[in-house]
Amino acid sequence: MxxxxxxxxxxxxxxxxxxxxxxxxxxxxxxxxxxxxxxxxxxxxxxxxxxxxxxxxxxxxxxxxxxxxxxxxxxxxxxxxxxxxxxxxxxxxxxxxxxxxxxxxxxxxxxxxxxxxxxxxxxxxxxxxxxxxxxxxxxxxxxxxxxxxxxxxxxxxxxxxxxxxxxxxxxxxxxxxxxxxxxxxxxxxxxxxxxxxxxxxxxxxxxxxxxxxxxxxxxxxxxxxVEELVAANAKYVIWELEPAETGRRLLAGQGIDVIEQADAILDDAIIAGMGPDAIVTRMEEEDISAAVKHLVASGVAVQGVHQINPTLEQLFLKMTEGESID
Amino acid sequence: MINLLPLIKNETIKIIKKKRFYVILLILLVLVPIFTYAQMRSAERTREKFHGDWRLEVQQQITDNENSLGSDRVPDEWKKYRKIFVQQLQYYLDHDVNPNEPNGVTFTREFMANSITLFIPLLIMAIASDIVSGERTSGTIKMLLTRPVKRWKVLLSKLVTLFMFSSLIVVSAFIITYVVSGAVFGYKGFDMPVFTGFQITGSDVDLSAVHAVPQWKYLLMQGGLIWFVSLTIASLAFMVSVLVRSTAASIVVMMAALIAGTILTNMASAWSSAKYLFMVNLELTDYLSGTPAPIEGMNLSFSLAVLSVWAVAALIISFLVFTKRDILN
CATH class of the missing domain: 3.40.50.300 (P-loop containing nucleotide triphosphate hydrolases)
Known part of the structure; x- marks a missing residue:
C-alpha cells in the first residue's frame, strides 16, 4: 500500500x-x-x-x-x-x-x-x-x-x-x-x-x-x-409599525413574505429584544426602501426597520423546521 | 502490524495496577491459615481419641461406615459411596499406609482437591469477570478499539493475560497452602505413598489397577488437572465477560452456574444427561483419588472432553461476538 x-x-x-x-x-x-x-x-x-x-x-x-x-x-x-x-x-x-x-x-x-x-x-x-x-x-x-x-x-x-x-x-x-x-x-x-x-x-x-x-x-x-451557507439563506427584516395590523396587511399586499411563527426560526436573543407587535418578514435588502415608501404613503408610521444578520442558528432552525435542539 | 507482546504487557499492567491479584493473594493468606487451624484442631482430637494409633482410627472409620450401611435412613446413593470408601480404607489398612498422615503436603493435597469446584474458580473469576466488561463499564473500550489494532488481537491479548494469571493463581494457591500448613504440620511428606487407580464399577472397587505413587507425583498430576479446570473456568468467565456489560452481572452468572454444579453433583445421578454440563465435571481430582463420579458413565477422559468442548465453544463465541459487535455505548 x-x-x-x-x-x-x-x-x-x-x-x-x-x-x-x-x-x-x-x-x-x-x-x-x-x-x-x-x-x-x-x-x-x-x-x-x-x-x-x-x-x-x-x-x-x-x-x-x-x-x-x-x-x-x-x-x-x-x-x-x-x-x-x-x-x-x-x-x-x-x-x-x-x-x-x-x-x-x-x-x-x-x-x-x-x-x-x-x-x-x-x-x-x-x-x-x-x-x-x-x-x-x-x-x-x-x-x-x-x-x-x-x-x-x-x-x-x-x-x-x-x-x-x-x-x-x-x-x-x-x-x-x-x-x-x-x-x-x-x-x-x-x-x-x-x-x-x-x-x-x-x-x-x-x-x-x-x-x-x-x-x-x-x-x-x-x-x-459557513459563510456561504449563511449568506445563501434569505435575510430577515423586523418591522415596528403603527398601526401594526394595517402595516402587516400592506406588507403582505406588496408580495413580501410575512412570517407568522417567528420564534421557530429566529435566535432567542433576537426574539427577546423584539416588541410585542413586531412583524418579521423574509425579503431582499434592496426591496426595503420601496416597502418603507409604500407604508409611509399609506399613512402607516414606521418606527423601526431592523435587518438581522443571518446566523447558522437561523439556517439550522429553518432546515430542521423547529425540531428540538437541546 | 503490531505484535501481541505490547498488548499483553498493557493487560498485565492493568490487572496489577487494579490490585486484583493482590486481593487474591490476600484472600489466600487469610483463608488458608483458618483452614489449617481447623485441620489442626481436628487432628489433635483424633490423636487424643486413638492415642496416636492411626490404624485404630482407620478401623473405626471403616466400622462406622459399615454400620450405617444397615440403616434404612441412609439413602441408597450414600450407601454406594460408603461401600466404596470402606473398600479403599481397607486397602490402605492392608498395605499399612496411613491415608490421613498429617503433614503439609497431605494438607495441600486435600485442600486443593476441595478447592477445585468453588474456591479456585472464584479466585479466577475475580480477574476474568472484569477483563472485558470492565472496559465497557468504564467506557475505555472505545479508546481501546479505536487504536489501529484489530479487535481479535485486543481480545487475544486479554485471553493470554487471563490464562497467565489463572496459572499464577493455581501455583500461588499451592505454594501458599504448602508454606502455611507446613508451618503447623511440618514440611515433610513428599515421598509418602498415595494409592491411585481405583476402578469403580457399580458399588464395587476393582483393585487390580491400584498402584502407589509418591505424594509429590500425585501433587503434580493433581496440579495439572486443577490447572486444566482453571483454564476452562477462565474461558467460560471470559465469554460471559464479553457478552455481559456489567462486571457484577458477569460474576453472578458464573457463580450461579458453579453453585448449580455443586447442587447437581449431589442429586443428579438419576438425570444422566446432566453429565454433559461443565459444572458437574469439575471435580477431576476425584478420578485420581477414586471417589465415584456423580453420574454413571463419567470418567476422566469423558470429563476432560466435556470441559474442552465447553471451553473451546466459549472462546469461539467470545471472538465472534467481540469482533462483530457494534459498540453502542
Missing part, C-alpha cells in the same frame, strides 16, 4: 464518507450521510440530539459497522483495513474515558504501546502540547474534567494523526476553557491537521469551523462553508 499515491488521487481529502447508512434493529438511524474532510480544515458536524451524530462518529472510528456505504481515511477503508486507516486517526468519542487507576503518563504509555513508532519523547511532546506536565504523574482519578479532556486530546495526538475527531469537545468546559480549546484546535488545523468537531452548539461551530455539515434525522441536509 502506498499512501502517497492514495493521497494524490484523493486530492488531500483525509476523510471521505460516501452514502453511509446504518440500521439498528428495524430502525434506520442513519439514512444517507455523505461528506469529505480535507487537510488543514476544521469541519463542523452539526445536528440536534438524536440526529445520528454520535452514531456517525462511531462509524468513522470502526466502533460501529455501517449497513452500507463506505468510509475512507487517507484512502483506506476504515471497516476493512482498520489497522492502516485508524493509524491516521486520533479520536475522543463522547467523554475522554481513560483508566482512572493509572497515572496520566501510564495511560499515554498504554495507548502508545498500541501503535508502533511512539517513544517516550513523543509522549513528552504531547504532554507539553496539552500543558499537562505538572500533574502527568498523578492518578487520573484526581483529575478535573478539563484535565481529563486534555489527557484525552494528548492520547488522540500521540500517533501523529492526520485526522482528529472530537465529539462535543466543549461539554463540561467553562467559558475560558472553551476559548482556550477553540484556539488550540485552530493551531492544530494550521499545522495541517484535519479536525472533525461535532456539536449541538451552533454559535460554537460558527466561530470555530471552516466548513459544516448539518445533519438531522439521519440525513445530511447541507454541506458547505
Amino acid at each position: 502506498n499512501m502517497a499515491n492514495n493521497l494524490d488521487r484523493k486530492e488531500q481529502v483525509v476523510l471521505s464518507v460516501e452514502h453511509v447508512k446504518k440500521k439498528i434493529g428495524r430502525k434506520w438511524i442513519i439514512e444517507d450521510v455523505t461528506f469529505d474532510v480535507r487537510e488543514g480544515e476544521i469541519f463542523g458536524f452539526l445536528g440536534p440530539n438524536g440526529a445520528g451524530k454520535t452514531t456517525t462518529i462511531r462509524m468513522l472510528v470502526d466502533l460501529i459497522k455501517p449497513s452500507s456505504g463506505m468510509i475512507q481515511v487517507c484512502g483506506f477503508d476504515v471497516n476493512r483495513q482498520q489497522e492502516q486507516a485508524l493509524r491516521y486517526v486520533g479520536s475522543i468519542v463522547e467523554n475522554p474515558e481513560v483508566y482512572s487507576y493509572l497515572t496520566g503518563w501510564e495511560n499515554l504509555e498504554h495507548f502508545a504501546r498500541m501503535q508502533p513508532g511512539i517513544d517516550k519523547r513523543r509522549i513528552q511532546e504531547v504532554v507539553d502540547i496539552v500543558r499537562l506536565d505538572q500533574r502527568i504523574h498523578d492518578k487520573v482519578r484526581t483529575y478535573s474534567l478539563g484535565m481529563r479532556q486534555r489527557l484525552g486530546i494528548a492520547q488522540a495526538l500521540l500517533g501523529r494523526p492526520k485526522l482528529l475527531i472530537l465529539d462535543e469537545p466543549t461539554n463540561g468546559l467553562d467559558p475560558k476553557g472553551i476559548k482556550e480549546l477553540r484556539q488550540f484546535i485552530r493551531e492544530l488545523a494550521d499545522g495541517g491537521l484535519a479536525v472533525f468537531v461535532s456539536s449541538h452548539l451552533l454559535s460554537e461551530i460558527q466561530l470555530l469551523c471552516d466548513r459544516v455539515a448539518i445533519i438531522s434525522r439521519g440525513r445530511v441536509l447541507a454541506v458547505g462553508q
Whole structure:
C-alpha cells in the first residue's frame, strides 16, 4: 500500500464518507450521510440530539459497522483495513474515558504501546502540547474534567494523526476553557491537521469551523462553508409599525413574505429584544426602501426597520423546521 | 502490524495496577491459615481419641461406615459411596499406609482437591469477570478499539493475560497452602505413598489397577488437572465477560452456574444427561483419588472432553461476538 499515491488521487481529502447508512434493529438511524474532510480544515458536524451524530462518529472510528456505504481515511477503508486507516486517526468519542487507576503518563504509555513508532519523547511532546506536565504523574482519578479532556486530546495526538475527531469537545468546559480549546484546535488545523468537531452548539461551530455539515434525522441536509451557507439563506427584516395590523396587511399586499411563527426560526436573543407587535418578514435588502415608501404613503408610521444578520442558528432552525435542539 | 507482546504487557499492567491479584493473594493468606487451624484442631482430637494409633482410627472409620450401611435412613446413593470408601480404607489398612498422615503436603493435597469446584474458580473469576466488561463499564473500550489494532488481537491479548494469571493463581494457591500448613504440620511428606487407580464399577472397587505413587507425583498430576479446570473456568468467565456489560452481572452468572454444579453433583445421578454440563465435571481430582463420579458413565477422559468442548465453544463465541459487535455505548 502506498499512501502517497492514495493521497494524490484523493486530492488531500483525509476523510471521505460516501452514502453511509446504518440500521439498528428495524430502525434506520442513519439514512444517507455523505461528506469529505480535507487537510488543514476544521469541519463542523452539526445536528440536534438524536440526529445520528454520535452514531456517525462511531462509524468513522470502526466502533460501529455501517449497513452500507463506505468510509475512507487517507484512502483506506476504515471497516476493512482498520489497522492502516485508524493509524491516521486520533479520536475522543463522547467523554475522554481513560483508566482512572493509572497515572496520566501510564495511560499515554498504554495507548502508545498500541501503535508502533511512539517513544517516550513523543509522549513528552504531547504532554507539553496539552500543558499537562505538572500533574502527568498523578492518578487520573484526581483529575478535573478539563484535565481529563486534555489527557484525552494528548492520547488522540500521540500517533501523529492526520485526522482528529472530537465529539462535543466543549461539554463540561467553562467559558475560558472553551476559548482556550477553540484556539488550540485552530493551531492544530494550521499545522495541517484535519479536525472533525461535532456539536449541538451552533454559535460554537460558527466561530470555530471552516466548513459544516448539518445533519438531522439521519440525513445530511447541507454541506458547505459557513459563510456561504449563511449568506445563501434569505435575510430577515423586523418591522415596528403603527398601526401594526394595517402595516402587516400592506406588507403582505406588496408580495413580501410575512412570517407568522417567528420564534421557530429566529435566535432567542433576537426574539427577546423584539416588541410585542413586531412583524418579521423574509425579503431582499434592496426591496426595503420601496416597502418603507409604500407604508409611509399609506399613512402607516414606521418606527423601526431592523435587518438581522443571518446566523447558522437561523439556517439550522429553518432546515430542521423547529425540531428540538437541546 | 503490531505484535501481541505490547498488548499483553498493557493487560498485565492493568490487572496489577487494579490490585486484583493482590486481593487474591490476600484472600489466600487469610483463608488458608483458618483452614489449617481447623485441620489442626481436628487432628489433635483424633490423636487424643486413638492415642496416636492411626490404624485404630482407620478401623473405626471403616466400622462406622459399615454400620450405617444397615440403616434404612441412609439413602441408597450414600450407601454406594460408603461401600466404596470402606473398600479403599481397607486397602490402605492392608498395605499399612496411613491415608490421613498429617503433614503439609497431605494438607495441600486435600485442600486443593476441595478447592477445585468453588474456591479456585472464584479466585479466577475475580480477574476474568472484569477483563472485558470492565472496559465497557468504564467506557475505555472505545479508546481501546479505536487504536489501529484489530479487535481479535485486543481480545487475544486479554485471553493470554487471563490464562497467565489463572496459572499464577493455581501455583500461588499451592505454594501458599504448602508454606502455611507446613508451618503447623511440618514440611515433610513428599515421598509418602498415595494409592491411585481405583476402578469403580457399580458399588464395587476393582483393585487390580491400584498402584502407589509418591505424594509429590500425585501433587503434580493433581496440579495439572486443577490447572486444566482453571483454564476452562477462565474461558467460560471470559465469554460471559464479553457478552455481559456489567462486571457484577458477569460474576453472578458464573457463580450461579458453579453453585448449580455443586447442587447437581449431589442429586443428579438419576438425570444422566446432566453429565454433559461443565459444572458437574469439575471435580477431576476425584478420578485420581477414586471417589465415584456423580453420574454413571463419567470418567476422566469423558470429563476432560466435556470441559474442552465447553471451553473451546466459549472462546469461539467470545471472538465472534467481540469482533462483530457494534459498540453502542
